[in-house]
Amino acid sequence: AIADGGLAGIDEFDKMDSEESGAILESMEQQTISVAKAGIVATLNTRTAILAAANPKLGRFDEFENIARQIDIPILILSRFDLIFILRDQPTEERDRSLANHMLKLHSHPEDVVKPKLDAETLRKIIIYARKHVDPKLSNEKVLEKLEDFFVRWRKVAEREAIPITARQLEALVRLSKASARMRLSDEVELEDAERAINLVEHSLKQVGIDSETGRVDIDTIMTGHSRTQRDKFRKIMEIISRLEEEYEGAAPIRVLKEEAATEGISRDFVDETIRREKEKGRLYEPKQDFIARAVR
Numbered sequence: 001a002i003a004d005g006g007l008a009g010i011d012e013f014d015k016m017d018s019e020e021s022g023a024i025l026e027s028m029e030q031q032t033i034s035v036a037k038a039g040i041v042a043t044l045n046t047r048t049a050i051l052a053a054a055n056p057k058l059g060r061f062d063e064f065e066n067i068a069r070q071i072d073i074p075i076l077i078l079s080r081f082d083l084i085f086i087l088r089d090q091p092t093e094e095r096d097r098s099l100a101n102h103m104l105k106l107h108s109h110p111e112d113v114v115k116p117k118l119d120a121e122t123l124r125k126i127i128i129y130a131r132k133h134v135d136p137k138l139s140n141e142k143v144l145e146k147l148e149d150f151f152v153r154w155r156k157v158a159e160r161e162a163i164p165i166t167a168r169q170l171e172a173l174v175r176l177s178k179a180s181a182r183m184r185l186s187d188e189v190e191l192e193d194a195e196r197a198i199n200l201v202e203h204s205l206k207q208v209g210i211d212s213e214t215g216r217v218d219i220d221t222i223m224t225g226h227s228r229t230q231r232d233k234f235r236k237i238m239e240i241i242s243r244l245e246e247e248y249e250g251a252a253p254i255r256v257l258k259e260e261a262a263t264e265g266i267s268r269d270f271v272d273e274t275i276r277r278e279k280e281k282g283r284l285y286e287p288k289q290d291f292i293a294r295a296v297r
Contacts, residue, residue, distance in 0.1 A: 003048040005131065013052035014072045021074055028080045061086055067208045082172035083200055084208045136181035138174060138189045146194045147173050165205065173197050233266050237274050241294060251291035
């Protein structure tokens with residue numbers, strides 16, 4: 001609520017407990033937050049942008065694993081961000097030397113460090129002015145056509161493959177286009193704003209929306225936490241369990257399940273992960289040791 005009308009910066013975003021997650025979700029969806037104290041419930045405005053940073057579960061990103069499974073953030077919250085970028089620490093001698101030189105100069109010769117073209121106070125005034133007095137309109141037909149073409153072009157493959165983009169990303173394109181125009185203190189969204197927004201969304205999708213098994217962009221990796229490939233494997237596992245339940249008097253032997261899944265190209269690790277996850281959700285249970293069964297049939 002303190003950041004209402006501004007920008008909320010949140011570090012260690014993945015360290016939230018369930019109560020904090022619920023509050024953040026309400027804030028991002030409704031732009032309000034409910035606070036209860038001494039029997040009084042107050043609703044405060046949280047009309048703010050959120051810039052958050054989080055760490056992967058194992059300290060570094062695994063390029064062969066979907067991002068949603070590497071960050072301890074509920075999918076409902078992760079999918080609410082317009083842009084997600086991965087920052088990788090990849091050693092490069094030239095860049096490392098430049099970084100070290102800059103950091104050491106901050107301590108030894110701070111006056112020699114490159115200064116921004118705009119001082120902080122001037123930048124602050126520009127931002128305040130833009131927020132109060134600049135409200136860009138999206139009325140240029142060429143801009144509308146540009147955004148529409150991008151959405152339709154990316155959606156085409158959804159007819160035969162994974163879904164690469166949804167209406168939520170189209171809404172993000174509109175917000176980002178307007179934000180770009182506002183930065184220019186313009187009352188009209190121009191083609192350059194639309195192109196800038198498209199480049200940002202496209203780059204983000206190619207970083208975090210990739211199905212690690214097929215290499216294709218699949219927005220479901222962020223929107224649901226599971227790519228189309230993973231969902232197909234999950235359905236196949238549940239079909240095998242259903243068939244084995246009939247053969248083995250109501251429960252599927254996990255050993256046989258893994259053997260049959262392997263013939264479908266599904267690894268033992270994926271079967272173990274599926275069983276663990278579905279047991280937590282109450283969809284599967286172990287009626288006896290080394291056997292698995294569906295809770296609802």
